[in-house]
Amino acid sequence: MVSCLFCGPKLAACGIVISIWGVIMLAMLGIFFTTHSAVLIEDVPFKEEDMHNDQESLHAIYGLYNQVGYNCFIAAGIYVLVAALSFCQIKLNHRKEYMVR
Amino acid sequence: MDSFFRSEEMCLVQLFFQTESAHNCINELGHLGLVQFKDLNPGTVAFQRRFVKEVKKCEEMERILRFLENEVVKSNIPIPADFTSETIPFPRDVLDLESSFDKLEQELKEINSNRDTLRQNFTQLMEINHLLQMTDDFFEEAESQLSISELPSEDSVYSSRVTSRRTSYTSTNGPLKLGFVAGVIKHERFPAFEKILWRLFHGNFVLRHAEIKPHEEENMAEDPVKKDVFVVFVQGDQIRGKIRKLCDGFHASMYPCPNNAYARKEMRTNANTRIEDLRLVLKRTEEFRATVLTAAAANLQEWTTKVKKMKAIYYTLNLCNIDITQKLIVAEIWCPVSDLNSVHTALIHGSEQSGSSLSPVVNRIQTQQTPPTFNRVNSFTSGFQSIIDAYGVGNYQEINPAPYTMVTFPFLFAVMFGDCGHGLVMTLLALWLILHQEHFRKLKNELIDMLVDGRYIIFLMGLFSIYTGLIYNDCFSKSFNVFGSSWSVRPMFHPHGPWTNDTLHDSGHLHLDPLVSGVYSGNPYPFGVDPIWNIASNKLSFLNSYKMKMSVIMGVAHMLFGVTLSLVNYIFFRNLKDVALQFIPEVIFMLSLFGYLIFLILYKWCVVMKSESAPSILLLFINMILFDYSSEGTVLYRTQRPVQIFLVVVAVLMVPWLLFAKPLLLYRKHKLSKLVSMADIFVYQGIHTIEYCLGCISNTASYLRLWALSLAHAELSEVLWKMVLQVALRVTSGMGSVLLAVTFAAFAVLTVTILLVMEGLSAFLHALRLHWVEFQNKFYKGSGYKFTPLSFDRMRDMQ
Numbered sequence A: 001m002v003s004c005l006f007c008g009p010k011l012a013a014c015g016i017v018i019s020i021w022g023v024i025m026l027a028m029l030g031i032f033f034t035t036h037s038a039v040l041i042e043d044v045p046f047k048e049e050d051m052h053n054d055q056e057s058l059h060a061i062y063g064l065y066n067q068v069g070y071n072c073f074i075a076a077g078i079y080v081l082v083a084a085l086s087f088c089q090i091k092l093n094h095r096k097e098y099m100v101r
Numbered sequence B: 001m002d003s004f005f006r007s008e009e010m011c012l013v014q015l016f017f018q019t020e021s022a023h024n025c026i027n028e029l030g031h032l033g034l035v036q037f038k039d040l041n042p043g044t045v046a047f048q049r050r051f052v053k054e055v056k057k058c059e060e061m062e063r064i065l066r067f068l069e070n071e072v073v074k075s076n077i078p079i080p081a082d083f084t085s086e087t088i089p090f091p092r093d094v095l096d097l098e099s100s101f102d103k104l105e106q107e108l109k110e111i112n113s114n115r116d117t118l119r120q121n122f123t124q125l126m127e128i129n130h131l132l133q134m135t136d137d138f139f140e141e142a143e144s145q146l147s148i149s150e151l152p153s154e155d156s157v158y159s160s161r162v163t164s165r166r167t168s169y170t171s172t173n174g175p176l177k178l179g180f181v182a183g184v185i186k187h188e189r190f191p192a193f194e195k196i197l198w199r200l201f202h203g204n205f206v207l208r209h210a211e212i213k214p215h216e217e218e219n220m221a222e223d224p225v226k227k228d229v230f231v232v233f234v235q236g237d238q239i240r241g242k243i244r245k246l247c248d249g250f251h252a253s254m255y256p257c258p259n260n261a262y263a264r265k266e267m268r269t270n271a272n273t274r275i276e277d278l279r280l281v282l283k284r285t286e287e288f289r290a291t292v293l294t295a296a297a298a299n300l301q302e303w304t305t306k307v308k309k310m311k312a313i314y315y316t317l318n319l320c321n322i323d324i325t326q327k328l329i330v331a332e333i334w335c336p337v338s339d340l341n342s343v344h345t346a347l348i349h350g351s352e353q354s355g356s357s358l359s360p361v362v363n364r365i366q367t368q369q370t371p372p373t374f375n376r377v378n379s380f381t382s383g384f385q386s387i388i389d390a391y392g393v394g395n396y397q398e399i400n401p402a403p404y405t406m407v408t409f410p411f412l413f414a415v416m417f418g419d420c421g422h423g424l425v426m427t428l429l430a431l432w433l434i435l436h437q438e439h440f441r442k443l444k445n446e447l448i449d450m451l452v453d454g455r456y457i458i459f460l461m462g463l464f465s466i467y468t469g470l471i472y473n474d475c476f477s478k479s480f481n482v483f484g485s486s487w488s489v490r491p492m493f494h495p496h497g498p499w500t501n502d503t504l505h506d507s508g509h510l511h512l513d514p515l516v517s518g519v520y521s522g523n524p525y526p527f528g529v530d531p532i533w534n535i536a537s538n539k540l541s542f543l544n545s546y547k548m549k550m551s552v553i554m555g556v557a558h559m560l561f562g563v564t565l566s567l568v569n570y571i572f573f574r575n576l577k578d579v580a581l582q583f584i585p586e587v588i589f590m591l592s593l594f595g596y597l598i599f600l601i602l603y604k605w606c607v608v609m610k611s612e613s614a615p616s617i618l619l620l621f622i623n624m625i626l627f628d629y630s631s632e633g634t635v636l637y638r639t640q641r642p643v644q645i646f647l648v649v650v651a652v653l654m655v656p657w658l659l660f661a662k663p664l665l666l667y668r669k670h671k672l673s674k675l676v677s678m679a680d681i682f683v684y685q686g687i688h689t690i691e692y693c694l695g696c697i698s699n700t701a702s703y704l705r706l707w708a709l710s711l712a713h714a715e716l717s718e719v720l721w722k723m724v725l726q727v728a729l730r731v732t733s734g735m736g737s738v739l740l741a742v743t744f745a746a747f748a749v750l751t752v753t754i755l756l757v758m759e760g761l762s763a764f765l766h767a768l769r770l771h772w773v774e775f776q777n778k779f780y781k782g783s784g785y786k787f788t789p790l791s792f793d794r795m796r797d798m799q
Helices: A009-034 A039-041 A048-052 A056-101 B020-031 B052-074 B091-148 B189-202 B237-249 B261-319 B337-354 B381-389 B402-417 B421-435 B439-440 B446-453 B453-474 B501-507 B531-535 B539-572 B576-605 B615-626 B638-668 B680-701 B707-731 B736-779 B792-798
Strands: B010-018 B176-186 B206-211 B227-235 B328-336 B361-365
Touching: A009 A039, A009 A056, A009 B736, A039 B531, A039 B707, A056 B736, B010 B020, B010 B337, B020 B337, B020 B539, B020 B792, B052 B091, B052 B261, B091 B176, B091 B227, B091 B261, B176 B189, B176 B237, B189 B206, B189 B227, B189 B237, B189 B328, B189 B453, B206 B576, B227 B237, B227 B707, B261 B328, B261 B792, B328 B337, B337 B361, B381 B402, B381 B446, B381 B453, B402 B421, B402 B453, B402 B707, B402 B736, B421 B453, B421 B576, B421 B736, B439 B446, B446 B453, B453 B792, B531 B539, B539 B576, B539 B680, B539 B707, B539 B736, B576 B615, B576 B680, B615 B638, B638 B680, B680 B736
Parallel strands: none
Antiparallel strands: B010 B328, B010 B361, B176 B227, B206 B227
């Protein structure tokens, strides 16, 4: 079986820490975006024209909010994968340590 | 129990014990770790002391142990940990240990030298082997070439393993009589060697060389050095002699090489057999060495601790006095009063172990000397105590600032750090340090050791930062809207308020007017800063004013607390004179000026007034000092003018009270005696007064760093969000999420390095400075010396 170990213990530990932080923070950001929080207004890429379109402006802005929110959720999903990968690396590193002894 | 409020009460105790039981008793006291031995022979130099020979013996044993440890580590043998830490080293054990150490050292040195000689022999034989192998071809070639032409050939043949074998020998009879020198030289030196040969003999020689390629099994040598085999063919014996000298100069090893092929083959078989023998011998030597080292490694830890303990005990015995009859040892120790019983029990235990009939005598004596300062700490409080002691160890039984520092230090840090997201990360990091403390200590890195020692400090700093982050309503530079903002934009529009659609199109900035009904609900946001400030463009005008005033309030409160602690010190030391002469004028001075400033700030916050006509507190304060009441509309309340005049006059009167009262009283008391110099007293009091009064102003301004650092932190956090994460959030096309994932990693790394590490260190340093200088110079003298007991646990931790 080919050894899938490609990073040492420290890199794997960093990976899992950043992944857990990323999952939690991006998931919360996603929730706040999909609930249209006003504080995050500057992170939403609306343009001048959206403001002038009286009928649809509110829904357009909400639509943009939702888009950014979904982006955040997908990024959180990516970090779940990275977390799983780092966890595997940590397990492989532990096993390698025991085997050499 | 006030053992942490101030340092413990210490007593000076005389111990008398018998010489035979000395080792056991001191051993017991060392395990107890509560006793500091006083040096009873302060005038003697190190080599004049009684037990200097024994100490030297211990040091020699330590050297041997270090040598052993080096050898063990070099051979990659693991050292097992030692669990028998309670063994008591007897004096007779010392002799045994000493002799066994000497024997071990001799044995190991012998093994090492033997092994080196064997290795040298082995290398030589291998070189001869290679030489013989390669010169076969050279001989054939050179003979034939020289017989053809006299021209010297310049091109050296490299790696001539495959040359055609000439089976026919050209006859060597004739005018050409070839002599040669064969040898092995280091690869780097060969070009220089060749050049010098050319310069000397102008080409009247034939030089052949080839590089030795090492086989895989020849890893007996430690570092394989690249070597070349060479053969120089020359005419004449004199030239040969010169070449030999040249070889010596280049440290090339020459080997006798026979002329004919048969002799060469015989020599080669010889060399091969010897090589096989040597291989076997070397293997056996290595195995033997490994056995010896493993046996030594098993006891290495135990021996090291024993030798360390012996050395400590002899060092302590050097501090004691030996009686004339050589039977009694007298020692003087400092020990906490509350631990006298345990010291006594330990001594009885020790003397029982040594089998002596008399138990040691413990005799407490009175003394005028200042005892050392001992603060009993546990693993939580030791971090805070050490940062206080870093500035100055407290005087004996002076008030210890550490218990208050445990709260005020993380709090002042948190005021400057103020972000609940960063605080959460810091708390989790500290939690990880606390839970995996052993693992981190094993790494033996200085920086990590410092972090681990301060793990509880970091934990508290993180917790308090979460709290202040919630108050500032700042989490990674965004605010939480938990309770609903008290401001509302809709009432600003028609028909309620002045705005229309045109106002929106025309202006870039819009101003919410709280006087329009409904814009401000009248109930302030229940906890923390209203989240609407986060998206307001004039957020800094509000926050700056708020944070500056808050810093001044906290600063004056902290300093007043410090002055009050000096009152506690005066009362404890029964110094009631100083209460009237120093404490009261100091407090009145500070309260009348800076207490009044705090009152003005709080009053202005609580009272409703129109913001255009509200007087500036700074101008009010300056005019108060200058007695300038000429400008209009500068009153906050009706009786402001007489109150302020009264306060300033009182404050000014405190200055001569501080300056002259104490020296005049001392002068009256010591009028007749010449012991006290009046000039000194006046100067000292003058310095103290100026330092205090000017210090009040400068220290209060110094607390403004609480505002400055929290502003810097908030701005850095906002810049990091806007420049890093927002760039990725605003991308809504297909790859937006992947870009977001990558950018988030960069955001996380930058947050940790810039905001947590750099800002954290900066806020830590400034909070520490505020404690050391602004807080402690109101009451702390800090000129004591620390209690350093004889403790084997501490010695083991330090190694």
